[in-house]
Amino acid sequence: MEFRETQAIYLQIGDYVCEQILLDRWNEGDRIPSVRELGVDLQVNPNTVMRTYDFLQSNEIIYNKRGVGYFVSEDAKTKIISYRKKQFLDQELPLFFKNLRILGMDFKEIAKLYELFIAK
Template sequence: MDFQDKKAIYLQIADYVCDKILLAQWPPGVRIPSVRDLGVELEVNPNTVMRTYDFLQQKEIIYNKRGIGYFAADDAIDRIKSYRREQFLETELPHFFRNLYLLNISLEEIEERFKAFIEVEFK
């Protein structure tokens, strides 16, 4: 996994785990990789993965069954979408709006490009 400098590694791993859950590769109720296994897979220290799992447990996206392992919560998909929506609205959208204003890009142009993007990527 290629990590970015602008975001903490444990949060980037959390995004990776959430992507796997959203893509149904790690469905709710199914055991996810252990701390050690994910550390090996991503070539990071297991302590970093543990920090990620602690963070995701606080968000109630995953849970731990003692002695068995970690699992995606039954409502993990809804929780992930809610968390990501909140992050997007608080951090990315203000930057996006600033660029729209500075570059004099209209909302109509954005809407046209958004529709084209959806057509190409999701149909």
């Protein structure tokens, strides 16, 4: 796995894990790879994976059974989506609209571009 420079690796791994869950590769209730396994897989220090798991656990997307491993929470998918939606509506959308206005772009242009995007 390649990492972007612009974001902490442990967060990118977080996104990776969430994607696996959203795509039903790792199902709710399943055990996910151990910190060591995933560390080897992604060519990353186990501590870094640990940090990801810590972060996801504090967001209740995964949980831990002591001495056994980490597991996908029951409502993980819902949580991920609602978390992202909130992020999107609160942060990205206002910025997006502001940009539209500042750049003097017409909303209809965007609509057209979206159709092109969908068609791809």
